[in-house]
Amino acid sequence: MTTVIQNIAAWCGAQTDFSAAAKRLAAEAITDTLACIVAGRADSATLAVRRAMESQIGASGARIVGGGRAAPAVAALINGTAAHALDFDDNFRPGMSHASAVIVPALLAIADLVDASGEDFVKAYLIALQAQAYVGWGVGYNHYVAGWHGTSTIGSVGTAAGTAWLLGLDTDGIARALTLGVSMASGVKGQFGTSAKPFHAGMAARNAVEAALLAQAGLSGKMDILEGEQGLRELYSGGIITDFWDKTPIDGPHVIETTGVVPKRHPCCGSTHMVIDAILDLQAKHGFTADDIARVDTLVGVANWRNLAYPAPVDEMQARFSMQYCVARALRKGVLSLSDFTQSAVDQYAQDPLMAVITMEHYGEENSKKALHPHKVTLWLKNGGQLEGARSVAKGNLGDAFNDADRMEKFVDCCTGLTNASVDGLFVTCETIALQRDLKAIDPLFNA
Known part of the structure; x- marks a missing residue:
């Protein structure tokens, strides 16, 4: 009998393309998150993490907001902290998480490592998001009620599927990344209202990158660590065990078209x-x-x-x-x-x-x-x-979605202070990221 991780990995490995609607919604979520990374670049939490990593920042590696480059895990840590620093990044109910604040920085780091195309970047985002949803639904909402921060728990696990796929790992490699992501899952909501909260997103992005790289090197863990004894569901479910994984396959309609991610209208919790x-x-x-x-x-x-x-x-x-x-x-x-x-x-x-x-x-x-x-x-x-x-839902959900003007207005608010490029032009570039041969076109967002 296959395990939950093996089922997720098999689905990830079988993905070759997604619907036009899913890719459009993914590009909008990626654009929103890139803007939040720019907006959070000078926040005290981001700057503290950057200072701590200063000795590892140089001219090569993966891009870092504010300039410089570093090893992929370090870049993901800094950019993920920036993405969540102002609490303006999107919400994702299935993962009880700020999904994109983890996914986008983690994938950017891997994309720079492998010189990924914009199309593959978008596909990897959709893979990571579906995996986050499936893990989150299986653990259950009481994970969040109990005090776990889904951004850094569910985010570490689900995002590892996307980083492993973008890195080019096969189904077995994706499974190894997922099980390692479970061992890295951490972060408590008691830290809300402090600079540790945005660090949680950076930590999860770093975890997802490291899980993929360690899986590539052959490190692994139990394949039933999601549903098995002393696994994620048993320990992190807030005392209420769900049977979601037993009844529901991962290969249904994509979550971005059914539940969606919800971009924030307000820059607060x-x-x-x-x-x-x-x-x-x-x-x-x-x-x-x-x-x-x-x-x-x-x-x-x-x-x-x-x-x-x-x-x-x-x-x-x-x-x-x-x-x-x-x-x-x-x-x-x-x-x-x-x-x-x-x-x-x-x-x-x-x-x-x-x-x-x-x-x-x-x-x-x-x-x-x-x-x-x-x-x-x-x-x-x-x-x-x-x-x-x-x-029952906030503005920005699929039934009350942002329009083009809403998305542009938020992008401009976040990118105030950029002097090296046209903000309007960057907005169009980001929203058409799937058409880009590589991700060099978004460099002006990171070199400000």
């Missing part, structure tokens, strides 16, 4: 997004302003409630994980941008009296284990009125 979007929906319909608000009550899942641990943030990282700060800024401005999450912005706005009337409750741990719930908001107006809203 995704646990705030459904509430913020519900508020903006109500504001667009009813036309109220922040000055009309007497109180805001929010209801979220317990895992989301735990993520948002900073009702009175003192720095920009804590502000990204503060429901009170994010909701108050959205009510004041009608939109959130990167400029709202700087130290000077937090110093100026974290004392907003509106924050004191914003509450956050959760559904309860047992209820949250049973199902994913919509996030709800109740607005109490000073005139005595009451408005209620709810969202």
Whole structure:
């Protein structure tokens, strides 16, 4: 009987092409992530990781945002940290992860090693994403509720499938990379609101690169380490074992066309997004302003409630994980941008009296284990009125997708400060990455 890892590896090894729709959606996700890497290049977390690796940065190897090159694992570590540094990168529910912040930096590092084409880069992205989804669904959502950071746990495993495929490994080699990725899976959500959180994405990207290179060299592990005794599912499932792998093959419709990745509308923790979007929906319909608000009550899942641990943030990282700060800024401005999450912005706005009337409750741990719930908001107006809203998904999902203008606007916001190239031209280049003979056309993003 074949194991789950062997089934994933066999699917990966059999992939020769994907639908036009899947490749278009992949290119959009890659473009969004490249922009986030650029935006995060000067964040304190990225700079700290870069300083730690400084002795290994030179003129050869894989590209690093901000200039320089290094061994593939080091480049993936730095670029992955940058991708997640501002919490503006996409969400991926099946993996409970920021999938692309791990996949794109890891694949970039391997692509530079093997001089991959844009088309193969996109295919490798789709392979890694499907593997992340399959691993994530099999472990189950309670992995996330229990406090594991899916970006660095599920991300390390699933992304290893894509790096191994792009490196040119056969089915057995991909399987070896996957089992090694399981041994590397780590990262706890208790670190949210600190610079360790973006490091988790860099760590997972590095893990995926190293898993592929070690697999290429012949290192291996158990093939049943996902579903077997003392394996990932048993140890990381939050006490609730799913039978997903027993019932569901990996070779169904691609996850990017059915569930999708969700690019972020707001540069802050995704646990705030459904509430913020519900508020903006109500504001667009009813036309109220922040000055009309007497109180805001929010209801979220317990895992989301735990993520948002900073009702009175003192720095920009804590502000990204503060429901009170994010909701108050959205009510004041009608939109959130990167400029709202700087130290000077937090110093100026974290004392907003509106924050004191914003509450956050959760559904309860047992209820949250049973199902994913919509996030709800109740607005109490000073005139005595009451408005209620709810969202089960954030803006950017397949049913409420970004349009061309939305994607361009975010790309420009992230790439502010680039002086060595046309931002508009780079946006087009990234969105047509599958047509590029190699990845040299995106060099201006990394040499800024």
